[in-house]
Amino acid sequence: MSSDEQREHAAETAGTESGVDTAGSGAGAGTTSRSSADSDAHTTTSAATGAEAPLVSVQNLEKYFWENDSLLDRLLGGEPVAVRAVDGVSFDIYEGETLGLVGESGCGKSTTGETLLRLQEPTGGRVEFGGENVYEMDNGAVTDFRQSAQVVFQDPFSSLDPRMTIGDIVQQPLDIHDVGTTDERRARVRDLLERVGLSTDQLDRYPHEFSGGQRQRIGIARALALEPEFLVLDEPTSALDVSVQAQVLNLLEDLQDEFDLTYLLISHDLSVIRHICDRVAVMYLGEIVEIGPVEELFDDPKHPYTKALLESVPRATTEERERDRETLAGDVPSPRDPPSGCRFRTRCPMVIPPEDLQIEQETFREIMTARERIENRDISLETVGGEQIEFEDGSVPSADVPAFVDLLHERLFDEPLPGRHREVVDEALAELADSDWEAAESTLRMEYESVCERENPGLGEGAHPVACHLYGEAGTGENAIDPDTWS
Ligand code: SF4
Numbered sequence: 001m002s003s004d005e006q007r008e009h010a011a012e013t014a015g016t017e018s019g020v021d022t023a024g025s026g027a028g029a030g031t032t033s034r035s036s037a038d039s040d041a042h043t044t045t046s047a048a049t050g051a052e053a054p055l056v057s058v059q060n061l062e063k064y065f066w067e068n069d070s071l072l073d074r075l076l077g078g079e080p081v082a083v084r085a086v087d088g089v090s091f092d093i094y095e096g097e098t099l100g101l102v103g104e105s106g107c108g109k110s111t112t113g114e115t116l117l118r119l120q121e122p123t124g125g126r127v128e129f130g131g132e133n134v135y136e137m138d139n140g141a142v143t144d145f146r147q148s149a150q151v152v153f154q155d156p157f158s159s160l161d162p163r164m165t166i167g168d169i170v171q172q173p174l175d176i177h178d179v180g181t182t183d184e185r186r187a188r189v190r191d192l193l194e195r196v197g198l199s200t201d202q203l204d205r206y207p208h209e210f211s212g213g214q215r216q217r218i219g220i221a222r223a224l225a226l227e228p229e230f231l232v233l234d235e236p237t238s239a240l241d242v243s244v245q246a247q248v249l250n251l252l253e254d255l256q257d258e259f260d261l262t263y264l265l266i267s268h269d270l271s272v273i274r275h276i277c278d279r280v281a282v283m284y285l286g287e288i289v290e291i292g293p294v295e296e297l298f299d300d301p302k303h304p305y306t307k308a309l310l311e312s313v314p315r316a317t318t319e320e321r322e323r324d325r326e327t328l329a330g331d332v333p334s335p336r337d338p339p340s341g342c343r344f345r346t347r348c349p350m351v352i353p354p355e356d357l358q359i360e361q362e363t364f365r366e367i368m369t370a371r372e373r374i375e376n377r378d379i380s381l382e383t384v385g386g387e388q389i390e391f392e393d394g395s396v397p398s399a400d401v402p403a404f405v406d407l408l409h410e411r412l413f414d415e416p417l418p419g420r421h422r423e424v425v426d427e428a429l430a431e432l433a434d435s436d437w438e439a440a441e442s443t444l445r446m447e448y449e450s451v452c453e454r455e456n457p458g459l460g461e462g463a464h465p466v467a468c469h470l471y472g473e474a475g476t477g478e479n480a481i482d483p484d485t486w487s
Pocket of ligand 1: 343352
């Protein structure tokens with residue numbers, strides 16, 4: 001999001017037309033992590049028992065962006081293409097808790113936050129705030145909602161209007177909503193600046209006169225001006241120096257206690273999530289794949305993607321650094337054309353082989369990756385044989401097919417495949433010698449189709465649900481790896 005967009009969004013949240021908004025904070029080092037007692041308290045009254053109605057309830061939220069959807073595209077007969085940024089996301093946030101939303105860049109975290117605040121119109125689904133559907137609110141109710149639900153953006157340098165003094169920036173939401181007299185507003189601004197650790201002597205200074213951490217504090221003060229109940233903190237610490245991240249995170253925790261705030265914290269930084277959140281939702285390619293209490297999820301992650309994310313965190317001790325680490329293969333697929341079934345299956349090291357197939361897990365993963373490349377036409381057939389094999393009119397001369405197959409096999413696999421798998425795969429590779437991609441796809445699909453590509457596992461219910469077939473019926477088969485053995 002550009003600086004202007006951030007300011008516009010912030011202004012909209014505060015109910016203004018030209019406003020400015022906040023910035024975030026945070027960090028792992030030097031903060032105090034949530035005690036398990038805190039965490040238990042939240043989960044006992046929320047997901048575990050359902051005894052308390054959530055403050056925010058997100059139900060099957062969808063946000064698609066459309067490409068090729070201009071008038072010109074339509075005149076030229078183009079079909080609109082949906083980019084599924086958020087695709088059926090559901091979670092609850094309970095009063096006083098901090099729910100973390102974590103995932104790689106581009107997974108839909110920020111779009112989820114903006115859409116639930118109604119800064120973007122949803123494609124589908126429902127968001128309830130205090131039991132009321134925010135997408136069906138009339139103008140008066142929307143104004144109230146925007147006072148109660150504020151946002152702190154990532155970038156402390158672009159989210160504050162450089163032409164306004166910080167006093168005016170913090171006061172702006174109060175002016176727009178016509179809160180109190182001029183003197184009362186000024187007094188509130190002074191109070192807020194002191195609460196976030198800034199001096200009231202700085203009221204008439206401009207944002208460029210402050211450090212990144214101080215700007216975040218200004219943004220937080222502005223977000224608190226209308227006494228909200230709920231804040232979306234969108235990567236609040238990622239633009240800050242490590243040395244100030246912890247200070248701003250601690251400030252957010254203190255303010256939460258002081259003002260009874262409820263937070264949705266969006267971050268790709270697991271150390272930030274661990275230190276400030278009560279529960280965590282893990283997002284991958286527009287979907288939530290696991291939600292659980294923070295300590296439980298960090299100590300006993302269930303979804304292979306969560307495990308991989310935790311594996312990717314640099315280790316503090318020499319002993320930890322030296323232990324074997326599983327790494328994820330491949331890139332995140334495009335949300336324009338997400339994989340069928342489980343969206344993580346193109347990278348999952350535990351993808352489930354067919355029930356009756358004799359195969360090692362690692363071999364199956366390699367074959368699935370090769371299938372993926374064939375289905376995406378991601379192999380340059382012309383270059384396989386170099387200058388030794390002619391590739392003319394889309395075909396290799398029949399005498400050269402065995403050599404072509406061997407070379408392509410070497411290119412796709414670290415080690416030659418064992419036994420029957422070599423035969424099946426080489427049959428498909430021979431079909432590529434004639435550029436018959438469909439035949440190669442079909443040969444491999446018949447032998448190696450996984451339940452993970454046929455069916456979306458769905459998130460399930462309970463205090464720690466996970467969207468993975470390993471925890472369903474398919475996970476009880478002989479070929480399904482025990483998730484506890486992969487860590
Ligand atoms: S459903 Fe299959 S591919 Fe998806 S995470 Fe589970 S094992 Fe991996």
